[in-house]
Amino acid sequence: MSLKSLLEAGKFVVTAEVGPLKGTDTTEIKEVAELLRGRVDAANVTDQQSSVMRLGSLATCHLLKESGLEPVLQMTCRDRNRLALQSDLLSAYALGIENVLALTGDLPSLGDHPQAKPVFDLDSVQLLWVIKRLNEGYDMVGNELKGKPNFLPGAVVNPGADAGAAFELQLIKMEKKIMAGARFFQTQAVYDPDAFAKFMKRVAGFGIPILAGIIPLRSVGMARFMNKNVAGIFVPEELINKMAEAEDKAATGIEIAANIIKELKDICHGVHIMAIGWEKKVPDVLDAAGL
């Protein structure tokens, strides 16, 4: 079943993230596709994540599809203006890619080409609106399309934003994304299921499927780095201690991720596993979570 049908049927959905590498060697992508096929419902392909230049999302989505894995095209507004974004969306659909995750994108200044000119011609809400217009058969200025796509547009939300203004702004933006056409959400990584449950209560009225983000921990350093540098990620001290005491860090990281998934299973509509270089461990996480 397609991601769209699964979400519409209210099934618990599992997606994973695939990050292309820098270069034209696609061996690993094919290996990962082989491992994930049949285990996840769809795989997101990142769009030059962290503003580090790599193989593109569109080409990688096509390779995943050829390998029998349903892709979700991640599309950021960082590098392309409205002409290029719309054209790439049409190109993606012509290649049979039906899911798009609309993102603003990271700042180029934080990546490996900090001298790059940032584009941000559109923002993520406007990009969702553009996808909706394309689905209706028109480009964003109202010209009719010859052959229209039928995308499933998705968006992201950060449930761990700082309490107060930052959190309220996340909710306001989430509502705007839904109004602009988002049909599902994937979230920033969740490590505190209780805090996430509170978020789910706040957004229950939106009536939209939400896939909780999962990043398996690999080390204490990784957890501390994310706590210090990544907005909205908070790994509780208890989990950091568990990693510190563990003899087999990999097994413990997988076990923690699986336990979080088990706790989330009844409070959201799916999980999105972002393994960040550890894609081959995703089946182990799913096994441990009983999925």
Place this chain on the structure above:
Amino acid sequence: MITITEQKPLEEVRQYLDRCKGVYIIGCGTCTTMQHTGGKSEVLEMKDKLEAAGKKVTGWMVIPTACDELTREALAENAKDIEAADCILVMACAFGVQTVNFHIDKSVYPALNTLFVGKEKGPTDFTEICIQCGECVIGQYAGICPMTWCAKELLNGPCGGSKNGKCEQKPEHDCAWILIYERLKKLGRLDELKEFAPPKDYSKMKRPRTLKVSPL
């Protein structure tokens, strides 16, 4: 409102002047004097440095406001020393450099980088206030400009990178969206944040921008 500048590295200035035998230096009595990037003392400092590097400085002056039309008269008054030079080094913002360039048939080089149009928060603290997008939107954002203050120029709310109320690009910089939220809240206008902001019309920023108005 002033034009914010910084001095170029001396090496870059020296490369410009490589082929010049004599150089005339012009400073500006307004913005660059205030910021100590091109006032009298910086002009004299530059003169010493260039002379130490073996350049002949034929003269110097600080024009009260290098970007205005009196610059032409100031250049005429100092024509003799300027004539003795084969290039002009201008320690003013880009407006001043271009005004000098317009009035003189010699090579004109900038000694400063023009960074932005901004205001003074304190004697050592300057902040950009407007990127001149040509389609002012601050009415929707409680007077705080997301085109200037948000690193991604977002119009529909913050990205996910806001942490402790600060921007991930510059951790000392307040997230524009937190400022907008707090101010709209204070004004009882938070509901306006839910309105969809359509894509901006960047054709208003087509360069070079010119404007002709009807005479009064």
